[in-house]
Amino acid sequence: xxxIETDICVIGxxxxxxxxxxxxxxxxARVVLIEGHEMGGDCLNFGCVPSKxxxxxxxxxxxxxxxxxxxxxxxxxxxxxxxxxxxxxxxDHIAPVDSQERFEGLGVTVIRDTARFLSETxxxxxxxxxxxxxxxxxxxxxxxxPPIPGLDGVPFHTNETIFDLRERPAHLIIxxxxxxxxxxxxxxxRLGCRVTVxxxxxxxGRDDPEAAAVVLEALRAEGIEIAEGAQVTAVSGTExxxxxxxxxxxTHEGTHLLIAVGRQPxxxxxxxxxxxxxxxxxxxxxxxxxxxxxxxxxxxxxxxxGAQFTHVAGYHAGVIIRPMxxxxxxxxxxxxxxWATYTDPELAQVGLTEAEARKRHGDxxxxxxADFAHNDRAIAxxxxxxxxxxxxxxxxxxxxTIVGPQAGELIQTWALAISSGLKMSAIxxxxxxxxxxxxINKRAAGAYFSPRLFESPLxxxxxxxxQRLP
Ligand SMILES: Cc1cc2nc3c(=O)[nH]c(=O)nc-3n(C[C@H](O)[C@H](O)[C@H](O)COP(=O)(O)OP(=O)(O)OC[C@H]3O[C@@H](n4cnc5c(N)ncnc54)[C@H](O)[C@@H]3O)c2cc1C
Ligand SMILES: NC(=O)c1ccc[n+]([C@@H]2O[C@H](COP(=O)([O-])OP(=O)(O)OC[C@H]3O[C@@H](n4cnc5c(N)ncnc54)[C@H](O)[C@@H]3O)[C@@H](O)[C@H]2O)c1
Numbered sequence: 001x002x003x004i005e006t007d008i009c010v011i012g013x014x015x016x017x018x019x020x021x022x023x024x025x026x027x028x029a030r031v032v033l034i035e036g037h038e039m040g041g042d043c044l045n046f047g048c049v050p051s052k053x054x055x056x057x058x059x060x061x062x063x064x065x066x067x068x069x070x071x072x073x074x075x076x077x078x079x080x081x082x083x084x085x086x087x088x089x090x091x092d093h094i095a096p097v098d099s100q101e102r103f104e105g106l107g108v109t110v111i112r113d114t115a116r117f118l119s120e121t122x123x124x125x126x127x128x129x130x131x132x133x134x135x136x137x138x139x140x141x142x143x144x145x146p147p148i149p150g151l152d153g154v155p156f157h158t159n160e161t162i163f164d165l166r167e168r169p170a171h172l173i174i175x176x177x178x179x180x181x182x183x184x185x186x187x188x189x190r191l192g193c194r195v196t197v198x199x200x201x202x203x204x205g206r207d208d209p210e211a212a213a214v215v216l217e218a219l220r221a222e223g224i225e226i227a228e229g230a231q232v233t234a235v236s237g238t239e240x241x242x243x244x245x246x247x248x249x250x251t252h253e254g255t256h257l258l259i260a261v262g263r264q265p266x267x268x269x270x271x272x273x274x275x276x277x278x279x280x281x282x283x284x285x286x287x288x289x290x291x292x293x294x295x296x297x298x299x300x301x302x303x304x305x306g307a308q309f310t311h312v313a314g315y316h317a318g319v320i321i322r323p324m325x326x327x328x329x330x331x332x333x334x335x336x337x338x339w340a341t342y343t344d345p346e347l348a349q350v351g352l353t354e355a356e357a358r359k360r361h362g363d364x365x366x367x368x369x370a371d372f373a374h375n376d377r378a379i380a381x382x383x384x385x386x387x388x389x390x391x392x393x394x395x396x397x398x399x400x401t402i403v404g405p406q407a408g409e410l411i412q413t414w415a416l417a418i419s420s421g422l423k424m425s426a427i428x429x430x431x432x433x434x435x436x437x438x439x440i441n442k443r444a445a446g447a448y449f450s451p452r453l454f455e456s457p458l459x460x461x462x463x464x465x466x467q468r469l470p
Contacts, residue, residue: 002128004109006030008324009123009132011115011270014041015310016301017138018098019317025107027325032132033103034125036114036269040098041140042159042302043310044091050163051183053090055342057083058190062222062344068382078191080168087163117275120294134296134324137277137284138313139270141263141302148175150235154242156257159184169193169256173244175232176260177203179341182215184258185224186343195224196252198244200231200261204341208353211403214386215347227252265303280305288331290320298324309339335398336419340408345386348411351418352399357391366392368424368448370440372404377435381405388444390414395423400444406437413441424448 008024010017013035025031038045057078067073096102100110113126122131143158145151157165159180172188174181177199189195197203203226204212220226230246235257237243244252265283272278278285278293283305290298300316302308315332322330338350357365369389372378386404390397400414417427427445432438453459 004032004128004130006032006109006130006132008032008134008136009130010034010136010138011123012041012138012140012266012301012303013039013098013103013110014138014140014301014313015043016140016303016313016317017041017136018103019314020136020138020300020320021103021108022106023317023321024325025103027321029325030109031107032109032111032130034111034113034115034123034130035100036112039100039103039110040095042142043313044094044098046160046163048310049091049094050087051159051180051187052342053087054083054163054187054191055183057086058187059344061192062190078168080191081166083191084163084166114269116269116271117277118271120275120296123275132296134298135275136320136324137270137272137292137297137299137303138301139266139303141265141283141308143259144262144264145259146175146232146261148232148235151259154235154237154257155239156235156259158259162258165256169254171196171254172256172258173198173242173252173254174258174260175244176200176262177226177228178206178260178262179204180260181258182219182343183341184260185226186219186222189219189222189224194254196254197224197226198230198232198246198252199226199228200247201229203228204347207341207347207349208355208389208401208403210354210389211347211349211387211401214403215341215343215345218345218385219343263302263308265305267303289323289329290316290332291323306334307337307339309337312337333419336415338411338415340411342408345383345404346407347403348401348407350400350411350415351397352391353401354389354391354399357393357399361391361393361398364393366448368392368444370443370447372437372440374443375435375437375440377437377439378405380435388440390424390444390448392424392448395425396421397424397427402440404437404440410438410441413438 007029009032010021011034021033061076061078064076065073111125115125117123171194174197177197185195185197234245240255242257276294283303284299286304298320301313319330319332322328340348371387372384378384383405388402391399424445432442
């Protein structure tokens, strides 16, 4: 049996594994990368990339249909299969960056097979045994398929199959009102499908409720039916005629079904027990340095059971490079991680939500806000709905929520402020070009200072005193 001795063995060529492999090999380590399925993992093949490409097609159809500013809209008759061609073309465009050829060109040994541990220091992929100084488990997650009665006898889609569907579903029922469910709901609605979302609790339940409400109102106004508190209890039917029953006694009928109720870590195939790597239902158990219960083994990205985003997977990779390559300590932070849901309007968050900040900081919290209704660029472009609010403690932001146009871009100001410990004065003192959507951030910072300036008796006394001077 072939045997490889290496410095670092990475399992999984998704966002997390690719980032660590590319970084480590370019800094001089010998790296083996093992991938059992598609290079690029979920984000490229079944996640971020296809979902944003499909949303882009949907947004284009919507804008064409709507018209505005004296320009007539017209029925774009969206070609569903052509939209899927766009999705495929986008994946193909990006794929070379994540490809086996590119990584081999960097000097990584790539093995295309499923990996499983043999012991604390060795694993096997295909017929090759790999012994490594350090292992990185970056095996990601897959869609959770809940044990709903009847589901095993009904055809359904997940994020792993929905992007291959080339015929437009007449009526798509989506179980789950999280980011996957709602992004897919809007993309399909705008491409001409009828869409029903069945959410067992609150849609976008991890986000600020006030901001989530803005998104939900916009989606409902487009004709997407969103039922909250609608836990799915039974599914029946065949392709083209699906029936879904919910705990509130309602029955929903549609032609296609998408399951989007969360994720499940990919741990089963790894034989983690043989390596003495602890794990549970949420994923591999890690400490703040992303180290598992076996000190030679790290776990990063979705499989580590924390926030499940591509940028978090990349961040984890950066955190473990320090100890693995340089023997230096490193800990992952979570207080500065942003995320965005790419519906129209977008919803973005970094740090604490208002409710979390209130719970943690009580009366020390100030919430500063600004509305897109007063942002001249948003008004000019007909996008003046939504707001930014910033949670501030002792003059520094501890969280920010933005719902509105380009929220995923705009949140980056606050992501920088929180990750670098900047004060609100840094944002208030920044000059933003006029007229930009980004002015909303400066305005929110200004809103933090205005009561302190305009409602302060001390300020007024000082001003009156200075005015008496010659
Ligand atoms: C529909 C959808 C939309 C999303 N949109 C966004 C978004 O807009 N922004 C964002 O930040 N995040 C988004 N995400 C989340 C993002 O895709 C994940 O957080 C990210 O892909 C996690 O990267 P990862 O490397 O941890 O795992 P993955 O990308 O899942 O990669 C893990 C890899 O490991 C391989 N593997 C598993 N087990 C083994 C084994 N035993 N041996 C060998 N190989 C193995 C798998 O085949 C896979 O290629 C989205 C997810 C979905 C599903
Ligand atoms: N824009 C982005 O960054 C983006 C986009 C998509 C996905 N993601 C990542 O993927 C992860 C998974 O997304 P998701 O939307 O699948 O999961 P999620 O956990 O965020 O949402 C799933 C929803 O399904 C509901 N649900 C569960 N069981 C149900 C049932 N039987 N009936 C009705 N509703 C039920 C839950 O209450 C929940 O609101 C996200 O947490 C995120 O990390 C990110």
